[in-house]
Amino acid sequence: MTPTPPTATRPDRAQMVVRVENVSKTYRLGDQDVPALKNINLSVEPGVFLALAGPSGSGKTTLLNLMGCIDTPTTGRIVINNQDVTGKTSDELADLRARTIGFIFQTFNLLPVLSAEENVEYPLLQIREIDRRERRERVARYLEMVGLANFARHRPNQLSGGQRQRVAIARALATHPAIVLADEPTANLDHVTGKSILRLMKAINREFRTTFVFSTHDPRVMELADRLVHIEDGEIRRLGVRTRDQRLLYAAERPPRRSHDEER
Numbered sequence: 001m002t003p004t005p006p007t008a009t010r011p012d013r014a015q016m017v018v019r020v021e022n023v024s025k026t027y028r029l030g031d032q033d034v035p036a037l038k039n040i041n042l043s044v045e046p047g048v049f050l051a052l053a054g055p056s057g058s059g060k061t062t063l064l065n066l067m068g069c070i071d072t073p074t075t076g077r078i079v080i081n082n083q084d085v086t087g088k089t090s091d092e093l094a095d096l097r098a099r100t101i102g103f104i105f106q107t108f109n110l111l112p113v114l115s116a117e118e119n120v121e122y123p124l125l126q127i128r129e130i131d132r133r134e135r136r137e138r139v140a141r142y143l144e145m146v147g148l149a150n151f152a153r154h155r156p157n158q159l160s161g162g163q164r165q166r167v168a169i170a171r172a173l174a175t176h177p178a179i180v181l182a183d184e185p186t187a188n189l190d191h192v193t194g195k196s197i198l199r200l201m202k203a204i205n206r207e208f209r210t211t212f213v214f215s216t217h218d219p220r221v222m223e224l225a226d227r228l229v230h231i232e233d234g235e236i237r238r239l240g241v242r243t244r245d246q247r248l249l250y251a252a253e254r255p256p257r258r259s260h261d262e263e264r
């Protein structure tokens with residue numbers, strides 16, 4: 001056996017939940033190209049609680065949408081659970097999304113005509129082998145986990161913002177996804193509620209090793225992450241890793257690019 005360097009606790013490539021490889025995304029807006037992401041490389045280890053941090057417009061949503069197969073890269077590739085998603089049909093992508101990825105949104109995105117329990121049940125209906133009994137059981141289990149067992153019959157407009165986001169968390173977890181992607185999950189909540197939502201996500205991460213990637217521009221929310229990816233102008237600027245004694249170590253630091261000449 002070769003001696004184990006400290007970094008060898010990182011799983012190898014094949015074990016990564018998501019790999020983003022040389023990914024760029026350029027939007028076409030009228031006759032202009034808007035570069036939203038520029039050559040991003042990022043691997044998400046199973047079980048991490050990873051924050052994508054960056055100002056508005058830095059590319060956080062674009063990156064989460066690519067990782068969640070909601071959108072496709074202009075160049076580069078996305079590998080989820082060792083499956084290259086390039087070239088998959090939209091049906092195959094929909095199936096991969098339904099089984100592998102849980103989404104939590106800034107605006108909760110609950111269906112207003114459905115109760116809390118029906119919202120949690122909804123994505124389970126897309127997975128054929130989950131029968132009615134199993135659905136019932138999961139709905140009850142996950143509503144309980146987020147502290148809403150007594151609100152199962154409430155509609156979203158009968159719930160507070162924090163409660164709505166809890167329903168969204170239960171909905172994201174119910175399919176047993178490999179990864180939960182949360183795009184600014186606390187941005188529409190007051191600070192105290194936002195922090196409690198993040199703490200709930202972290203508790204679930206710690207207890208069940210659910211992999212979370214969430215975006216935020218709130219430094220108080222970033223504090224809870226054990227991986228911090230700073231993104232600016234569509235580029236990763238810094239990668240921080242939380243050590244056991246809760247310090248944040250920065251692994252890579254890259255100054256902003258000065259000109260297009262340096263882009264190679």
Ligand code: ADP
Pocket residue numbers: 027028029034035036054055056057058059060061062063
């Ligand atoms: P963030 O989530 O960090 O605020 P986004 O990923 O939403 O950033 O946006 C990154 C950049 O891409 C911004 O300049 C934004 O204006 C642009 N952008 C995002 N979506 C589109 C789109 N559908 N069409 C054109 N430009 C877009």
Ligand code: MG
Pocket residue numbers: 060061062183184
């Ligand atoms: Mg965004």
